[in-house]
Amino acid sequence: MPGDMLQILRPDGTLVGDAPVDVDTTRDLYHAMVVGRVYDRKCTAMQKQGRLATYAPFEGQEACQIGAVAPLEEQDWVVATYRDAAAMWFAGYPMVNLILGRTGDERGGQIPEGVNVLPPSITVGGHMIHAVGTGWASKLQGDGGVSLTMFGDGATSEGDFHEAMNFAGVYQTPTVFFCQNNGWAISLPFEQQTNAAALVDKAIGYGMPGVRIDGNDLFAVVAATTEAVETARSGGGPTFIEAMTYRIGPHTTADDPGRYRTEEATDEWRRSDPIDRVRAYLVANDAWDQSWEDEVADEASDQVEAAVEEAEALDPFTAGEVFDAMFAEPTQTLLDQRDMLRRDG
Amino acid sequence: MNGQATTERTMAQALNAGLREALSDESVVILGEDVGRTGGVFRVTDGLQAEYGAERVVDTPVAESGIVGAAFGLAVAGMRPIAEIQFMGFSYPGYDQVVNHVSRIRNRSRHRFTAPLVIRIPYGGGIGAAEHHSESFEAIYTHVPGLKVVVPSRPIDAKGLLTAAVADPDPVIFLEPIRAYRSMKEEVPDDSYEVPIGVASIERPGDDVTLIGYGAMMREVREAAEVLASSGVGAEVIDLRTLVPLDVETVIASVQNTGRAVIVHEAPRTSGFGGEIAATIQERALYSLRAPVERVTGWDIVVPLRRAEKHYTPGVDRIVAAAMRTTEGH
Ligand SMILES: Cc1ncc(C[n+]2csc(CCOP(=O)(O)OP(=O)(O)O)c2C)c(N)n1
Ligand SMILES: [Mg+2]
Numbered sequence: 001m002p003g004d005m006l007q008i009l010r011p012d013g014t015l016v017g018d019a020p021v022d023v024d025t026t027r028d029l030y031h032a033m034v035v036g037r038v039y040d041r042k043c044t045a046m047q048k049q050g051r052l053a054t055y056a057p058f059e060g061q062e063a064c065q066i067g068a069v070a071p072l073e074e075q076d077w078v079v080a081t082y083r084d085a086a087a088m089w090f091a092g093y094p095m096v097n098l099i100l101g102r103t104g105d106e107r108g109g110q111i112p113e114g115v116n117v118l119p120p121s122i123t124v125g126g127h128m129i130h131a132v133g134t135g136w137a138s139k140l141q142g143d144g145g146v147s148l149t150m151f152g153d154g155a156t157s158e159g160d161f162h163e164a165m166n167f168a169g170v171y172q173t174p175t176v177f178f179c180q181n182n183g184w185a186i187s188l189p190f191e192q193q194t195n196a197a198a199l200v201d202k203a204i205g206y207g208m209p210g211v212r213i214d215g216n217d218l219f220a221v222v223a224a225t226t227e228a229v230e231t232a233r234s235g236g237g238p239t240f241i242e243a244m245t246y247r248i249g250p251h252t253t254a255d256d257p258g259r260y261r262t263e264e265a266t267d268e269w270r271r272s273d274p275i276d277r278v279r280a281y282l283v284a285n286d287a288w289d290q291s292w293e294d295e296v297a298d299e300a301s302d303q304v305e306a307a308v309e310e311a312e313a314l315d316p317f318t319a320g321e322v323f324d325a326m327f328a329e330p331t332q333t334l335l336d337q338r339d340m341l342r343r344d345g
Numbered sequence: 346m347n348g349q350a351t352t353e354r355t356m357a358q359a360l361n362a363g364l365r366e367a368l369s370d371e372s373v374v375i376l377g378e379d380v381g382r383t384g385g386v387f388r389v390t391d392g393l394q395a396e397y398g399a400e401r402v403v404d405t406p407v408a409e410s411g412i413v414g415a416a417f418g419l420a421v422a423g424m425r426p427i428a429e430i431q432f433m434g435f436s437y438p439g440y441d442q443v444v445n446h447v448s449r450i451r452n453r454s455r456h457r458f459t460a461p462l463v464i465r466i467p468y469g470g471g472i473g474a475a476e477h478h479s480e481s482f483e484a485i486y487t488h489v490p491g492l493k494v495v496v497p498s499r500p501i502d503a504k505g506l507l508t509a510a511v512a513d514p515d516p517v518i519f520l521e522p523i524r525a526y527r528s529m530k531e532e533v534p535d536d537s538y539e540v541p542i543g544v545a546s547i548e549r550p551g552d553d554v555t556l557i558g559y560g561a562m563m564r565e566v567r568e569a570a571e572v573l574a575s576s577g578v579g580a581e582v583i584d585l586r587t588l589v590p591l592d593v594e595t596v597i598a599s600v601q602n603t604g605r606a607v608i609v610h611e612a613p614r615t616s617g618f619g620g621e622i623a624a625t626i627q628e629r630a631l632y633s634l635r636a637p638v639e640r641v642t643g644w645d646i647v648v649p650l651r652r653a654e655k656h657y658t659p660g661v662d663r664i665v666a667a668a669m670r671t672t673e674g675h
Contacts, residue, residue: 053473053651082475104473104651122476123435124407157406158438185407187383193406260382317653326646333615337644341656344666 008219013280020223033062036086038300047253053104060248063274067221077116079131080150093117095307125158135173154185165206174232182247187260203240215243216274351532359500363507376403377429413439420462433468434477448491469561471524473651481612494588496520498563505540522561545592551579554605559585569664604635605671614642636671
């Protein structure tokens with residue numbers, strides 16, 4: 001990876017700079033990353049069993065997803081994508097809702113009041129501007145809220161990305177643009193997504209600070225996001241963060257990466273696993289032992305299994321219910337159509 | 346096509362063969378997301394980049410406005426671009442280019458500039474996909490003056506219509522029903538042939554009621570005709586194949602004979618293309634009608650996700666019920 005990139009924790013678990021959080025917090029974040037991984041693997045397995053619709057795994061991106069959310073507070077917003085389940089969960093989106101969404105059920109998006117996390121964006125690139133809007137609202141309402149938006153390298157090619165960056169710059173909204181550059185947009189490698197050497201350079205064009213970080217380094221992610229969040233919260237406007245990471249798995253469970261990439265590059269990135277890295281750090285700081293690891297793994301597994309059970313216990317919508325959420329009150333036309341469906345099946 | 350070599354193909358394979366054939370014209374360029382190395386998410390462009398190179402079959406950045414806008418520029422300057430949009434739900438970032446430029450340049454320049462391009466768009470539900478992957482918004486294209494809109498329902502038409510679309514001097518929105526990509530196989534001629542744009546196909550003759558459909562819904566329409574036949578109702582089945590320009594003559598002649606019409610589409614009902622057909626029937630064949638024209642359509646709702654999608658897609662039962670209603674008491 002190129003040198004002009006913030007790194008604090010080396011792949012071997014040794015520090016290059018100062019850890020942004022203490023050891024106890026690191027253990028908590030480690031725990032959260034493990035939950036993310038257990039969830040991710042469970043979803044892939046469930047999809048293979050036909051229990052979920054297409055699923056987009058995020059293995060390898062756990063440091064980005066947990067680390068970027070770590071500095072957030074309750075009033076903050078998260079606006080992310082189909083690949084950001086761990087980030088959304090860590091920001092308070094209930095796991096049962098995430099799973100329900102993946103089974104193919106709109107109630108996945110019906111999350112509790114007070115959780116400021118939008119349902120995942122399935123279209124690429126259209127959602128970053130929403131985090132400009134929510135940030136703008138925080139500014140107008142004076143609630144001190146910051147909006148974090150997460151997106152991929154591919155999303156920076158959509159026109160809406162540029163409109164979002166420009167608006168955030170013009171209105172100095174408290175928005176943190178967190179790009180997980182995982183090397184691929186389905187089959188398109190980063191080098192063909194843009195002729196720019198680095199996405200972070202785009203920040204200059206919109207008059208905002210940008211930073212490129214090692215996205216498999218939890219500490220780099222936490223440090224960069226903490227600074228960006230503090231800047232935004234104190235009225236300093238948006239920041240663009242480009243986190244260099246890698247999509248270890250397929251684009252989705254419907255994808256076959258063998259058609260466009262070799263396993264060698266993926267294996268190399270496997271050796272730079274974000275969870276292993278934090279574990280190595282904890283070991284070196286006498287903050288890890290096998291029994292705790294087992295405890296973490298068991299808890300993660302129980303949590304995921306409980307969410308799966310709860311999601312799957314819910315009966316699917318009846319025919320009539322599919323009409324219920326188009327408007328605050330169904331129109332007469334919709335009521336008529338509901339009757340037609342009941343009449344003719 | 347008698348005596349010609351044929352190969353049994355799915356619609357995806359037939360389209361692949363049609364695209365390969367199109368590429369033998371050097372002005373044809375295929376561009377879209379993941380169309381090259383992986384051959385597209387539905388594998389419709391499978392193997393084409395390997396055969397024709399990355400300059401002719403181009404993997405683009407994730408940018409639909411870019412794809413359509415660049416295709417427009419390529420076309421205006423004499424190339425024959427075939428753009429692929431991954432799913433209809435992702436076509437909207439490119440819609441501004443379609444509405445404001447692609448569809449208008451001929452009129453804006455009084456024929457001096459033209460945009461003979463094809464935009465291939467997989468559409469429709471039935472595969473339990475994620476949000477935005479199931480919709481059927483053909484009417485947002487049929488409503489735009491200056492666009493031709495084609496929707497094949499079967500492999501043989503898919504290849505022939507694609508060839509006609511590439512040869513057409515005007516922009517063609519080429520809608521590919523996702524659930525028909527692999528559900529049906531038929532013998533498809535290996536040599537080049539065109540299925541003309543603007544000509545519907547009478548798939549099955551009948552005297553009692555006209556069933557009018559297109560695209561993915563043709564499977565249900567065909568099945569409904571079978572069911573009706575077993576109850577002694579002769580349904581004439583029309584596959585429109587092209588929505589714009591509409592083959593009015595075929596529709597009207599059939600309805601004048603049967604006196605009854607059922608229009609079927611997966612798209613939402615309000616402002617759906619069925620309204621256009623019904624209006625045309627009442628303008629041209631009102632006095633032949635023996636019953637109100639029936640529409641069997643999707644509802645005015647977002648296509649439900651996988652667990653409840655079945656409540657959306659019109660089924661055979663609904664088509665049969667509508668057809669029976671037209672025959673009641675007449
Ligand atoms: C507007 C739009 N165009 C195309 C797609 C199909 N699609 C889904 S994900 C994807 C690639 C996105 O890549 P990136 O932004 O790097 O995110 P990643 O999947 O790597 O997390 C594409 C093209 C889409 N969902 N939305
Ligand atoms: Mg990516």
